Amino acid sequence: AISVEEARAMTEEQLQETITEIAFEKIANVGTARGMYIEAIQEAKGRPFDQAEQLMKDGKEALSRATTATLLLEWQGQGLTWKTNIFLMHAEDQLMAAVAFETIASEFIEVTQELQELKSVTEEVKTMKYLL
Secondary structure: OOOHHHHHHOOHHHHHHHHHHHHHHHHHHHHHHHHHHHHHHHHOOOOOOHHHHHHHHHHHHHHHHHHOOOHHHHHHHOOOOOOOOHHHHHHHHHHHHHHHHHHHHHHHHHHHHHHHHHHHHHHHHHHHHHHO
16 A cells, blocks of 8 residues: 555656556446346346355455545545546446445345245145145
8 A cells, every 4th residue: 555655755647647546446346346236136036045145245345345445535634635536536436336236236135035935935825725
C-alpha cells in the first residue's frame, strides 16, 4: 500500500494514475461479485442450493476485496486532496449496484428455498390423500 507521504510526493498526474488503478481494481472485484450473485440466482432455481450458497459466499469475498480499498479514505483523512476521478466515481456506482444485487440474490434464494419446501409438503399431502 502507498503511504500518504508517498502519495503527497507524487505529481498530480501520478496521483490520478494511482487512483485510476485503485478504481479499476475495485471495478473488477465488484464485477466479479455481481456476476457471482447473478449466477447464484440461476443456480437457486434447481436443487440442491449448495452451489448457489457457495456462489453467494464467493461473491461476498470478492465484494469485500472491493470495499477494503480504504487507502483513499486514509489519504483524505490526512489532508490529501485530488481532482475528481471519473473512474473512481464509476467504481463507487458499481459497488452500490453490486450491494443491491447481493441483497436481491440473497432474498431470491431464501424465497426459492421456502417455495421448494412448500412444494415438497404439498406433494406429501397429495400422496397422503391418494393413500387414504
